[in-house]
Amino acid sequence: MLSLQHISKYYQTGGNKTFVLNDLSLNIDQGEFVSIMGPSGSGKSTLLNIIGMLDEPTSGYHYFMEQPVHQLKEKQRSALYKQYIGFVFQAYHLIDELTVLENIETPLIYQNIKGAERKALVADMLDRFNIVGKKDLFPAQLSGGQQQLVGIARALIGKPKLLLADEPTGNLNSKQGEEIMELFKKINKEDGVTIIQVTHSEKNAEYGSRIINLLDGRIESTTTL
Numbered sequence: 700m701l702s703l704q705h706i707s708k709y710y711q712t713g714g715n716k717t718f719v720l721n722d723l724s725l726n727i728d729q730g731e732f733v734s735i736m737g738p739s740g741s742g743k744s745t746l747l748n749i750i751g752m753l754d755e756p757t758s759g760y761h762y763f764m765e766q767p768v769h770q771l772k773e774k775q776r777s778a779l780y781k782q783y784i785g786f787v788f789q790a791y792h793l794i795d796e797l798t799v800l801e802n803i804e805t806p807l808i809y810q811n812i813k814g815a816e817r818k819a820l821v822a823d824m825l826d827r828f829n830i831v832g833k834k835d836l837f838p839a840q841l842s843g844g845q846q847q848l849v850g851i852a853r854a855l856i857g858k859p860k861l862l863l864a865d866e867p868t869g870n871l872n873s874k875q876g877e878e879i880m881e882l883f884k885k886i887n888k889e890d891g892v893t894i895i896q897v898t899h900s901e902k903n904a905e906y907g908s909r910i911i912n913l914l915d916g917r918i919e920s921t922t923t924l
């Protein structure tokens with residue numbers, strides 16, 4: 700599904716190049732649940748953002764769903780993203796002025812899905828995530844755990860093949876975090892959604908089938924569970 704080959708990313712600081720990712724290669728198959736760990740500054744978010752096409756490497760080859768992402772134009776990349784990828788952020792990134800229902804609906808509007816179908820899809824998602832009663836509330840009226848559920852519902856509404864999550868439980872208490880991890884496990888097992896998550900938590904990482912440890916922009920070790 701995903702192949703990164705010799706990916707590097709550096710920033711020019713003064714006369715020096717600071718490498719955030721250094722000649723990193725990685726393959727991920729459809730159906731995997733991968734956890735990325737590593738100390739602060741080791742390049743985890745940068746790697747996830749490159750996989751999610753929110754950031755570009757300085758060099759290297761990036762293939763996703765058989766497409767050479769490194770050769771695609773911005774418009775083609777964004778079409779690929781919209782079709783296949785859902786992104787969940789630590790800070791939720793919900794739109795404050797929109798209700799729960801409207802936040803979840805947003806990706807479908809971008810995908811030009813008609814009103815009646817949108818309503819049906821959102822209703823299913825609200826039901827599945829047990830948040831029907833919250834549909835007309837605004838994000839500020841929800842707990843952190845509920846906001847993250849909305850963030851995940853929004854990421855999944857377009858039926859992505861790949862779900863990317865950057866510290867999805869970082870702002871949650873351990874019970875809420877566990878619920879999110881259980882939900883990820885279910886999405887991965889039952890719906891076959893491939894998941895790549897960045898986490899600082901050993902416990903959360905173990906929900907995955909493979910743990911990749913980054914150090915200084917390189918893969919230091921990989922553990923298969």
Ligand SMILES: Nc1ncnc2c1ncn2[C@@H]1O[C@H](COP(=O)(O)OP(=O)(O)OP(=O)(O)O)[C@@H](O)[C@H]1O
Binds near residue numbers: 717737738739741745
């Ligand atoms: N625009 C930039 N200019 C220079 N350096 C940058 C820039 N953006 C990111 N970096 C550096 O890239 C490195 C990796 O950042 P990244 O966010 O990928 O790390 P991380 O492993 O996700 O860290 P954390 O666990 O703290 O979130 C950091 O040292 C950061 O300072």
